[in-house]
Amino acid sequence: xxxxxxxxxxxxxxxxxxxxxxxxxxxxxxxxxxxxKINSAADDAAGLAISDRITTQINGLTIAQxxxxxxxxxxxxxxxxxxxxxxxLQRISELATQASSSSYTDADRSSMNQEVQQRxxxxxxxxxxTQYNGLNLLDGSLGVATFxxxxxxxxxxxxxxxxxxxxxxxxxxxxxxxxxGTATGTNLSSGGLSIQLGSGQTYAIASxxxxxxxxxxxxxxxxxxxxxxxxxxxxxxVTATNVQNVxxxxxxxxxxxxxxxxxxxxxxxxxxTLDSGSIVNAINxxxxxxxxxxxxxxxxxxxxxxxxxxxxxIKDTNGGGVLQTVGATPTxxxxxxxxxxxxxxxxxxxxxSGSNATTLAANSNNAxxxxxxxxxxxxxxxxxxxxxxxxxxxxxxxQNWNAxxxxxxxxxxxxTDVSASADSSGHLHLESFANAGITISGTGAIATDTGLAGTxxxxxxxxxxxxxxxxxxxxxxxxxxxxxxxxxxxxxxxxALQSQLGAIQNRFSSTISNLQAATQNAQSSxxxxxxxxxxxxxxxLSRAQVLQQAGTAMVAQANQIPQTVLKLLQ
Numbered sequence: 001x002x003x004x005x006x007x008x009x010x011x012x013x014x015x016x017x018x019x020x021x022x023x024x025x026x027x028x029x030x031x032x033x034x035x036x037k038i039n040s041a042a043d044d045a046a047g048l049a050i051s052d053r054i055t056t057q058i059n060g061l062t063i064a065q066x067x068x069x070x071x072x073x074x075x076x077x078x079x080x081x082x083x084x085x086x087x088x089l090q091r092i093s094e095l096a097t098q099a100s101s102s103s104y105t106d107a108d109r110s111s112m113n114q115e116v117q118q119r120x121x122x123x124x125x126x127x128x129x130t131q132y133n134g135l136n137l138l139d140g141s142l143g144v145a146t147f148x149x150x151x152x153x154x155x156x157x158x159x160x161x162x163x164x165x166x167x168x169x170x171x172x173x174x175x176x177x178x179x180x181g182t183a184t185g186t187n188l189s190s191g192g193l194s195i196q197l198g199s200g201q202t203y204a205i206a207s208x209x210x211x212x213x214x215x216x217x218x219x220x221x222x223x224x225x226x227x228x229x230x231x232x233x234x235x236x237x238v239t240a241t242n243v244q245n246v247x248x249x250x251x252x253x254x255x256x257x258x259x260x261x262x263x264x265x266x267x268x269x270x271x272x273t274l275d276s277g278s279i280v281n282a283i284n285x286x287x288x289x290x291x292x293x294x295x296x297x298x299x300x301x302x303x304x305x306x307x308x309x310x311x312x313x314i315k316d317t318n319g320g321g322v323l324q325t326v327g328a329t330p331t332x333x334x335x336x337x338x339x340x341x342x343x344x345x346x347x348x349x350x351x352x353s354g355s356n357a358t359t360l361a362a363n364s365n366n367a368x369x370x371x372x373x374x375x376x377x378x379x380x381x382x383x384x385x386x387x388x389x390x391x392x393x394x395x396x397x398x399q400n401w402n403a404x405x406x407x408x409x410x411x412x413x414x415x416t417d418v419s420a421s422a423d424s425s426g427h428l429h430l431e432s433f434a435n436a437g438i439t440i441s442g443t444g445a446i447a448t449d450t451g452l453a454g455t456x457x458x459x460x461x462x463x464x465x466x467x468x469x470x471x472x473x474x475x476x477x478x479x480x481x482x483x484x485x486x487x488x489x490x491x492x493x494x495x496a497l498q499s500q501l502g503a504i505q506n507r508f509s510s511t512i513s514n515l516q517a518a519t520q521n522a523q524s525s526x527x528x529x530x531x532x533x534x535x536x537x538x539x540x541l542s543r544a545q546v547l548q549q550a551g552t553a554m555v556a557q558a559n560q561i562p563q564t565v566l567k568l569l570q
Contacts, residue, residue, distance in 0.1 A: 011558035018551030025544035031532040032541060038530045047529050054526040060151025061519040068508045068515065070133075071147040071157065075501045075508070078137040078161070081130040082498045085138075085165060088119045088126075089491050092469075095119075096484040099474035106475070113474050116483070120167050120469065127166040140164030149511050157511065159504050163497065171469035171490035175345040176352075177365045180221045180309075182337070185359030187219035188227050192356035195233060198348035202376065202427075203231040205354075213310065214261035215291055221309030221340035228344070235346050237485060240309025242340025246323045247301050247330050248276050258282075258322045259315040260304075261290040266322060276302060279322065301326055309340040347489035376449045379426035380406060388442035390415050390430075397446075403428045406446060 030039050038044045038051060095112045098104065104112075127138045135142055142161045149157050163169065180187050188208035196202040208223035216222045225240035258266035258279075266282040276296050283294040283304070291310050295303050302323070306312055316322055316334040324330035344350055352360070352367070361367040380403040387396045393415045397406060403422035407429070410420035418438060421429045428446065432438045440446060466472070469490050472483035 008558060008562060010561055011555060014551055014554035014558045018548065018555060021544050021547035021551055024540060025548055028537050028541035028544055031537045032534065035532050036530055037532045051526055051530040054522055054529070057151045058519060058522045058526060061515050061522065064149045064151060064155070065512055065515045065519070067147050068149050068157075068512045071149075071159070071508045072505050072512075074132045074135075074137065074145070075159065075505045077132045078130065079498055079501045079505075081126050081138055082165070082494055082501070085123050085126055086491060086494050086498070088123050089469075089487055089494065092116050092119050092472075093484060093487045093491070096472075096474050096480045096487060099480035100477055100484065102477065109475050109480070116472070116474055120472075123165070123469075124167050127164060137161055138165045140166075140169070147508075149508075149515065157504070157507060160500070163493075165494060165497065167470040168468050170493045171466070171472075171486035173345050173347055173466045173485055173489050174350045175343060175466065175485075176350055176367050177341050177343045178221075178224070178360050179341050179363040180219065180224060180339040181363060182219055182339070183359075185356045186363050188224040188356065189218040190356075191227075191354075193228075193352060193354040193360065195228065195231070195236065195344070196351040196353075197233065197235050197346050200235075200348070202351075202353075203233050205231050211310070213291055214263065214289065215306060215310035215313060216308075217311055219339070220311045221342045222306075222311075224342045225309055228342070235348060236350070237345045238342065239345075240340055240342045242304075242306035242309050242312055242338065244304045244312055244338045245297065245301050245326050246304060246333060247326050248279065249322050249324050249332060257316070259313075260286070260292050261311070261313050263289045265290065276300065304338075306340060309342065311340070312338040314338065345485050347492060376403070376428040376446070378449055379403070380422075380428050380446070380449070381426050388440060388446045390440055390446075391418060391438060395446075402426060 027043075031037055038048050041048050095116050099109045099112050128136070130136070130138045135145075138161070140162055145159045145161055147157050147159070149155060184190070185192070188205060191205060191207040193205045194202050195205060205227050208218050208220075208227040210216060210218045211220075211222055211226070221240040221242055225238050228236075228238045257264060260283065263286050265286045266279060280294040280296060280302065283290075283292065287293045291308065292304055292306050292312055295305070297303050304312055314323060314333050314336050316332060323333045325333060344352075361369070380401075387394055389395070390410065390413070393413050395409050395413045395415075397409055401409075403426045407420035407422045410418070410430075417432055419431050421431075423429060428449075430438055466482050466486045469483070469486045472479070472486050474480040474483055
């Protein structure tokens with residue numbers, strides 16, 4: 001080796017190696033002191049990017065768990081409040097049931113009504129004041145609440161709290177009352193009626209048949225109610241009654257007699273004075289045979305009641321005028337059949353159609369031809385060639401058509417405000433967007449299907465009767481009955497909301513479990529990428545420390561080598 005002093009290569013080599021070991025020492029110290037394998041992009045640029053993305057996921061998943069927990073708390077708060085609302089509704093139902101009994105006086109019902117009104121006020125208070133973190137939960141103002149339950153956009157769960165449970169918003173019922181008559185189409189003795197609740201199944205009502213007791217003729221309200229009840233329509237309440245107000249005839253001084261439903265109920269004999277008390281007692285003494293009871297109204301008139309809706313047949317054989325019509329010019333009632341009413345009520349909109357629909361609607365209290373959607377009662381398939389007229393437009397059907405073919409033909413006819421569709425079960429669905437109804441006539445399967453409109457009739461919808469529980473009372477038996485129906489509807493609505501909240505709590509719990517697992521897996525992945533391996537780094541530290549010591553010694557040794565040149569100069 002040449003003896004030179006200007007360039008000390010050995011010293012430079014030692015210094016370079018010393019610098020390298022210094023870098024290794026710095027890296028080992030940094031990783032051991034931070035616990036991280038990646039402390040800057042210089043350590044691992046790709047690894048740093050992956051680690052940051054995973055860290056973002058971990059942070060998001062952690063917050064998502066908190067959000068889901070908050071969702072459970074919110075649902076529990078609302079659910080607890082709904083339980084109290086249900087308790088109040090159940091108490092109102094008890095009071096309404098109690099007030100429906102004739103064994104209580106008006107004063108008793110007034111006392112019951114005071115509690116009813118307080119219960120209603122409490123329901124409103126709960127609905128208005130139930131809050132979670134300052135948010136009203138049960139008055140509808142919150143709308144659809146959204147909870148972020150994931151680290152990424154769109155990973156959310158929604159809870160619909162847009163429906164208020166204030167008394168003005170629950171307990172809605174639809175009701176329609178039909179007045180029965182002997183004329184064709186004013187009763188169900190020949191069938192001809194189909195009923196649909198909301199957009200549910202359409203039920204064809206069979207012909208009404210005569211009952212086994214007096215007054216229960218096939219054209220009576222009793223028989224009509226029995227026929228509708230036999231259809232077993234879930235959610236539909238059917239009641240029949242017959243209440244007739246009559247006045248007392250002039251004092252009779254000759255023999256007279258009164259028959260009700262074929263039973264002789266009053267035969268006072270010559271010279272006996274007629275009065276309301278004696279007549280009421282006579283009628284009520286034969287109630288078990290006639291099915292008719294009597295009571296005195298506040299204005300002195302009599303109320304004849306057949307609670308099951310049977311007819312009240314009155315015969316005054318001697319024409320003595322025991323009973324008369326109520327009015328300015330009363331007339332004697334003789335050989336007359338007085339018929340009752342049938343009331344349908346439901347928490348859903350009531351649709352009815354069929355060959356008797358038009359006539360029954362004309363004799364109802366609040367039915368209108370709104371033309372709501374109605375399904376065919378039968379599955380329409382294999383329909384033979386025929387024509388049907390819908391709202392004046394002729395639609396020609398083909399051979400072996402199914403419901404889809406029929407719907408296509410109706411829509412192709414471009415009938416104003418009428419559309420048709422078919423479901424997977426082969427039922428035809430007609431819907432009108434105007435309040436004129438859907439009138440159908442013809443000979444095809446559509447025209448004769450009892451679920452649609454029968455021949456030449458119109459689809460009707462019952463308008464809403466009691467609108468909510470806000471204004472109910474139990475001051476009279478009829479009011480208590482209306483309250484009972486509304487409260488039952490309200491309980492169903494509150495129960496549905498409670499079920500929704502219970503289900504969402506379970507969903508949140510499941511989501512939290514999933515988020516915990518996802519967080520754990522993400523943390524494991526991030527640890528594998530970014531966390532320092534202490535065993536390895538401790539080894540690297542020891543190695544670097546030894547190399548530092550050795551490097552320092554070698555630099556010192558290398559710096560002594562040029563001193564050998566001085567020996568050449570001696």
